[in-house]
Amino acid sequence: MEERTTGGRLEGPARRPPTRRTLDAIYRALLSVHGHQQWWPTASEDPEEQRFEICLGAILTQNTSWRGAAAALVNLREAGVTTPEAILDLPQDVLADLVRPSGHFNVKARKVQAFCEAVMADGDGSVDVLLEGDADEVRSRLLEIWGIGPETADAMTLYAGRKPTFVVDAYAYRIFERLGTPPGPRKYDSYRTFLLDRIGPDVTLLNEWHALLVRHGQQVCLKTYPRCAECPLLRRCDFGREEMGGPAR
Ligand code: SF4
Incomplete structure (x- = not known):
């Protein structure tokens, strides 16, 4: 189901999948703000x-x-x-x-x-x-x-297992759709396959990607009231620019 947001705009239709360069820029922007996430937290020592x-x-x-x-x-x-x-x-x-x-x-x-x-x-x-x-x-x-x-x-x-795969979740759908660069239709396998192919098999990088999207979705790109003014992705985000009163690309 499509998600209605504060601006009354519907998120959804695929526009342009992200290039490798775009993905790299998104990753670096998220990392610069949130830092390394050190996932997955565990209490056991063995x-x-x-x-x-x-x-x-x-x-x-x-x-x-x-x-x-x-x-x-x-x-x-x-x-x-x-x-x-x-x-x-x-x-x-x-x-x-x-x-x-x-x-x-x-x-x-x-x-x-x-x-x-x-x-x-x-x-x-x-x-x-x-x-x-x-x-x-x-x-x-x-x-x-x-x-x-x-x-x-x-x-x-x-x-x-520390094997290369991409974990897709609601935060990934929301952030990529708002940016205007969904990897494809809102389907688990289409997102996973596209992102895994472009990001590559580096387990540490894949680990960080998912963790950063979760962190960003929980703290900045909120479902109802996204904090676009403080978002490092605002410059490249169609939804955020519209929310802030600027022109969408
Ligand atoms: S600019 Fe706003 S809508 Fe776009 S990713 Fe950032 S918080 Fe989300």
């Missing part, structure tokens, strides 16, 4: 536990803020439930109570347990085995697990 925690976080943050997901992860940690086996040993209603801060907690509990079942069945109990292979293999494997869609699979593939 590398494999970190990867498992990232995967749980990717499920828990579906349709909710990171704050809610982080609070659910703290609950799991404080309850000593940090392994797939421990999570599967819990009755689903007990797990649901622990992940309650992440919202939709009954469904989230089922999804977390479905993921843990896959770790046990397909990964011999190791999340690292589940994340073995190239990005397409890992992504396909994850997409077969109940409760994991493209955005979650890409977040796991990129941040836990």
